[in-house]
Amino acid sequence: MTTGYFFPHRHILGIDHLSVDDIHHILSTAESFKEISSRPIKKVPTLRGNTIINLFFEPSTRTRLSFEVAAKRMSADTFNISASTSSATKGETLIDTARNIAAMNPDTIIIRHSFSGAPHMLTRYVDAAIINAGDGMHEHPSQGLLDMLTVLEHKGRLDGLKIAIIGDILHSRVAHSDILGFTKMGSDVFVYGPSTLIPRALDRLGARVCSTLAEAVADADVVMTLRIQKERQNDPLLPSFREYARRFGVTRDVVALAKDDALVMHPGPINRGIELMPDVADSGRSVILDQVTNGVAVRMALLYLVMGNAPVTG
Amino acid sequence: MTTGYFFPHRHILGIDHLSVDDIHHILSTAESFKEISSRPIKKVPTLRGNTIINLFFEPSTRTRLSFEVAAKRMSADTFNISASTSSATKGETLIDTARNIAAMNPDTIIIRHSFSGAPHMLTRYVDAAIINAGDGMHEHPSQGLLDMLTVLEHKGRLDGLKIAIIGDILHSRVAHSDILGFTKMGSDVFVYGPSTLIPRALDRLGARVCSTLAEAVADADVVMTLRIQKERQNDPLLPSFREYARRFGVTRDVVALAKDDALVMHPGPINRGIELMPDVADSGRSVILDQVTNGVAVRMALLYLVMGNAPVTG
Amino acid sequence: MTTGYFFPHRHILGIDHLSVDDIHHILSTAESFKEISSRPIKKVPTLRGNTIINLFFEPSTRTRLSFEVAAKRMSADTFNISASTSSATKGETLIDTARNIAAMNPDTIIIRHSFSGAPHMLTRYVDAAIINAGDGMHEHPSQGLLDMLTVLEHKGRLDGLKIAIIGDILHSRVAHSDILGFTKMGSDVFVYGPSTLIPRALDRLGARVCSTLAEAVADADVVMTLRIQKERQNDPLLPSFREYARRFGVTRDVVALAKDDALVMHPGPINRGIELMPDVADSGRSVILDQVTNGVAVRMALLYLVMGNAPVTG
Numbered sequence: 001m002t003t004g005y006f007f008p009h010r011h012i013l014g015i016d017h018l019s020v021d022d023i024h025h026i027l028s029t030a031e032s033f034k035e036i037s038s039r040p041i042k043k044v045p046t047l048r049g050n051t052i053i054n055l056f057f058e059p060s061t062r063t064r065l066s067f068e069v070a071a072k073r074m075s076a077d078t079f080n081i082s083a084s085t086s087s088a089t090k091g092e093t094l095i096d097t098a099r100n101i102a103a104m105n106p107d108t109i110i111i112r113h114s115f116s117g118a119p120h121m122l123t124r125y126v127d128a129a130i131i132n133a134g135d136g137m138h139e140h141p142s143q144g145l146l147d148m149l150t151v152l153e154h155k156g157r158l159d160g161l162k163i164a165i166i167g168d169i170l171h172s173r174v175a176h177s178d179i180l181g182f183t184k185m186g187s188d189v190f191v192y193g194p195s196t197l198i199p200r201a202l203d204r205l206g207a208r209v210c211s212t213l214a215e216a217v218a219d220a221d222v223v224m225t226l227r228i229q230k231e232r233q234n235d236p237l238l239p240s241f242r243e244y245a246r247r248f249g250v251t252r253d254v255v256a257l258a259k260d261d262a263l264v265m266h267p268g269p270i271n272r273g274i275e276l277m278p279d280v281a282d283s284g285r286s287v288i289l290d291q292v293t294n295g296v297a298v299r300m301a302l303l304y305l306v307m308g309n310a311p312v313t314g
Numbered sequence: 315m316t317t318g319y320f321f322p323h324r325h326i327l328g329i330d331h332l333s334v335d336d337i338h339h340i341l342s343t344a345e346s347f348k349e350i351s352s353r354p355i356k357k358v359p360t361l362r363g364n365t366i367i368n369l370f371f372e373p374s375t376r377t378r379l380s381f382e383v384a385a386k387r388m389s390a391d392t393f394n395i396s397a398s399t400s401s402a403t404k405g406e407t408l409i410d411t412a413r414n415i416a417a418m419n420p421d422t423i424i425i426r427h428s429f430s431g432a433p434h435m436l437t438r439y440v441d442a443a444i445i446n447a448g449d450g451m452h453e454h455p456s457q458g459l460l461d462m463l464t465v466l467e468h469k470g471r472l473d474g475l476k477i478a479i480i481g482d483i484l485h486s487r488v489a490h491s492d493i494l495g496f497t498k499m500g501s502d503v504f505v506y507g508p509s510t511l512i513p514r515a516l517d518r519l520g521a522r523v524c525s526t527l528a529e530a531v532a533d534a535d536v537v538m539t540l541r542i543q544k545e546r547q548n549d550p551l552l553p554s555f556r557e558y559a560r561r562f563g564v565t566r567d568v569v570a571l572a573k574d575d576a577l578v579m580h581p582g583p584i585n586r587g588i589e590l591m592p593d594v595a596d597s598g599r600s601v602i603l604d605q606v607t608n609g610v611a612v613r614m615a616l617l618y619l620v621m622g623n624a625p626v627t628g
Numbered sequence: 629m630t631t632g633y634f635f636p637h638r639h640i641l642g643i644d645h646l647s648v649d650d651i652h653h654i655l656s657t658a659e660s661f662k663e664i665s666s667r668p669i670k671k672v673p674t675l676r677g678n679t680i681i682n683l684f685f686e687p688s689t690r691t692r693l694s695f696e697v698a699a700k701r702m703s704a705d706t707f708n709i710s711a712s713t714s715s716a717t718k719g720e721t722l723i724d725t726a727r728n729i730a731a732m733n734p735d736t737i738i739i740r741h742s743f744s745g746a747p748h749m750l751t752r753y754v755d756a757a758i759i760n761a762g763d764g765m766h767e768h769p770s771q772g773l774l775d776m777l778t779v780l781e782h783k784g785r786l787d788g789l790k791i792a793i794i795g796d797i798l799h800s801r802v803a804h805s806d807i808l809g810f811t812k813m814g815s816d817v818f819v820y821g822p823s824t825l826i827p828r829a830l831d832r833l834g835a836r837v838c839s840t841l842a843e844a845v846a847d848a849d850v851v852m853t854l855r856i857q858k859e860r861q862n863d864p865l866l867p868s869f870r871e872y873a874r875r876f877g878v879t880r881d882v883v884a885l886a887k888d889d890a891l892v893m894h895p896g897p898i899n900r901g902i903e904l905m906p907d908v909a910d911s912g913r914s915v916i917l918d919q920v921t922n923g924v925a926v927r928m929a930l931l932y933l934v935m936g937n938a939p940v941t942g
Contacts, residue, residue, distance in 0.1 A: 037733040040938070041677030043705070049355030051383065061709055062728060069679065069732050072705040077357070077386040081375055096584055100376060103606035104383050105351040270724055292731035310354070363669030365697065391671070391700040395689055410898060414690060417920035418697050419665040624668070 010309045011130040014139035015180040029301035047074035051106040054080045057113040070299035102126035129306035144177030146295040159186025164216040167226030168197040174267045179207045192216035196237040220258040224265040225250045225276045251277045263287045324623045325444040328453035329494040343615035364390035365420040371427040384613035416440035443620035458491030460609040473500025478530040481540030482511040488581045493521045506530035510551040534572040538579040539564045539590045565591045577601045638937045639758040642767035643808040657929035675702035679734040682708045685741040698927035730754035757934035772805030774923040787814025792844040795854030798825040802895045807835045820844035824865040848886040852893040853878045853904045879905045891915045
């Protein structure tokens with residue numbers, strides 16, 4: 001950490017807005033919080049009296065739970081609002097919903113929304129800190145950060161690593177945040193997937209589009225598979241699941257092309273036998289559950305850091 | 315406050331049951347709690363160890379959230395039960411559901427139900443304090459109280475004010491509680507809406523039914539618009555939305571008929587462009603977000619006051 | 629309690645695994661916790677900093693609420709995951725779901741699942757304590773324990789009592805846990821119901837299958853009725869509701885065959901007028917609401933006891 005570094009962000013909207021120093025600071029803060037979750041009393045008073053609202057317009061178990069666990073371990077009060085029960089169904093606009101919630105004086109609003117840019121828009125209308133928990137096909141910054149923390153813990157560094165990302169890059173906010181984050185930290189990101197699902201502008205982000213799975217994975221330090229969205233089964237852009245598994249599924253043979261100590265990662269939930277084979281998911285190479293554990297720590301860090309930039313009230 | 319005044323209610327079933335002194339006391343208690351929500355640590359230990367259950371048989375985000383925020387800021391433990399997940403779907407009667415919940419020793423049950431009188435009925439079967447969070451077309455007392463608090467804060471008084479309420483009065487428990495409350499406190503309430511949606515007995519409540527929008531709004535201190543229920547779109551009692559907006563929608567021109575410093579209010583969520591025009595909702599006249607902020611304070615006061623009348627256990 | 633007794637279980641999977649000493653210990657622990665729920669401040673710091681997750685793959689209000697109330701009264705942090713919002717709908721396997729949740733370091737996972745044996749399976753994959761809140765047609769141990777606590781409180785003993793259980797035994801995990809528990813504690817269990825819904829192997833559990841309702845209920849100390857599952861209305865194994873009420877419904881006349889001080893019990897929610905007549909449910913004989921109250925105490929005891937066997941973390 002640079003001496004005199006001060007975390008400058010009031011909101012966490014995307015990896016795109018974070019500097020290398022910011023990312024280092026978030027990861028080291030997360031690392032220091034991680035130990036709390038292994039104590040018998042998993043609770044520190046840091047955010048006591050804080051009001052943290054999970055505002056989820058898309059269904060989610062893991063991410064919502066991870067943020068809620070993180071918040072309660074910091075002693076914050078948490079509130080869950082899901083789209084199906086929200087007045088969104090009564091025709092209220094997102095901005096009205098957010099301003100109404102903001103009028104109850106929350107400290108932080110964690111938002112997931114199908115529109116890219118929704119979290120950013122909210123920052124113009126509410127005083128609370130906004131954390132993006134996934135917006136459309138745009139970003140999912142806490143996932144990108146937990147992925148970086150997991151690699152950092154296992155490899156001791158992020159620069160100079162080869163990260164292979166396999167799957168539907170086009171629709172994946174996880175891929176987007178990971179590509180931004182790992183390249184920023186000095187890793188080389190190689191991507192491969194169905195050609196219809198690889199956006200053209202990917203090179204501009206610093207990722208290298210590969211023409212074969214072998215090219216992407218060869219000598220990789222990390223093999224990261226993306227989840228295929230089953231609800232998009234009839235999408236003409238997508239091959240059948242059987243075809244997908246055959247051409248893009250990460251098998252033991254695929255992993256064998258990577259480095260001997262390569263990590264296997266997946267943002268979850270896994271479609272076993274489609275994008276990732278069960279024996280690989282459960283192998284010693286897999287750090288998928290470490291990703292989940294680190295998710296709580298990263299989110300504790302984010303909640304803590306944005307609160308440090310709360311306006312002085314009183 | 316009258317010297318020696320003692321808040322006499324174990325339950326909050328409706329504005330109808332509250333005296334002028336009761337309302338003054340609730341509003342001044344709410345006012346004193348309001349500051350808690352603007353602290354960095356938004357929490358007082360007042361209701362620590364209290365069990366407060368939100369029992370909602372109709373979908374709600376705002377009211378449920380507002381009560382939950384209020385309860386947690388008083389350090390109570392809160393529990394949410396919504397109709398879709400409740401054993402109501404298993405054919406259990408409301409009374410059985412309530413008695414079962416009551417057997418878990420809650421201190422307060424906050425109930426929303428589509429049947430008018432449901433909260434009152436519960437008081438005969440359970441020991442917990444009952445707070446009505448909206449019962450059918452009957453009352454929504456905490457909304458009436460937060461509306462009064464908002465007007466009181468901005469006008470410094472409630473007596474002698476002209477309050478115009480525009481919309482579907484017939485189906486609105488908000489309108490009912492507001493008419494009862496504001497007339498009780500000495501305001502003059504004028505109502506206007508589609509003639510099929512104005513109950514005949516309204517005069518008996520002390521409200522004056524107007525025959526034109528201009529008559530209702532002229533020189534008003536408050537212009538309160540009711541939400542049109544979109545789910546009732548095909549109700550023959552209701553004009554089309556376009557027609558509704560033209561004849562009953564509150565525009566800048568309508569507000570211009572009111573006093574220069576008139577307040578614009580709405581219980582939310584707003585149907586922008588139907589009952590309330592966006593430029594009015596977002597104007598300096600609008601105190602709609604103050605209503606939301608005051609909602610938390612009023613509900614903190616109600617939870618606190620009913621607990622003061624809890625039976626002594628030992 | 630035997631001197632030197634030590635509660636040996638890390639998980640609560642079924643009554644089947646509990647010894648007579650274990651059951652005595654759970655019931656006396658529950659008895660000692662019961663008083664907490666009648667205090668004005670219903671909260672002890674015993675499980676502060678504990679993370680307790682309700683993982684419900686079947687809809688439930690009462691059992692989920694009862695566990696949540698129990699956990700919060702012990703100062704634990706609770707998290708609710710219900711099937712409809714879980715990534716089970718995204719095709720994730722139960723094991724993956726559980727391992728992911730476990731990676732967030734919960735202390736206890738309370739699981740309800742439609743597959744018999746699901747809780748047992750989880751113990752092989754996660755470090756958290758597992759409490760079975762109902763698995764398929766297998767067991768519902770906390771219900772069995774609260775039933776025993778209720779009888780013990782009213783009768784002062786469990787051995788030598790005649791317990792009549794009436795209804796659909798075949799599909800009832802409640803009946804299964806009750807039969808195992810009461811026979812283990814020395815009661816004589818008599819069962820009666822539609823012949824298609826009485827499993828043949830029942831005798832092996834120690835229960836006596838009766839051929840008439842009168843035989844089951846005659847001189848009974850407890851008349852326990854099972855809930856008929858309305859969603860199984862068109863099941864060919866089941867008579868019509870009218871027919872069911874006539875032949876298996878517990879009426880005042882049926883209860884008159886039992887002992888004068890016989891208790892009437894039901895796991896809830898009641899189908900009034902089908903398996904249990906309203907006048908019986910609301911009579912002085914009914915201890916149905918005591919069952920609910922005892923449910924909270926039993927669950928506090930279970931959460932406390934499994935935590936006593938948590939692995940030492942450093």
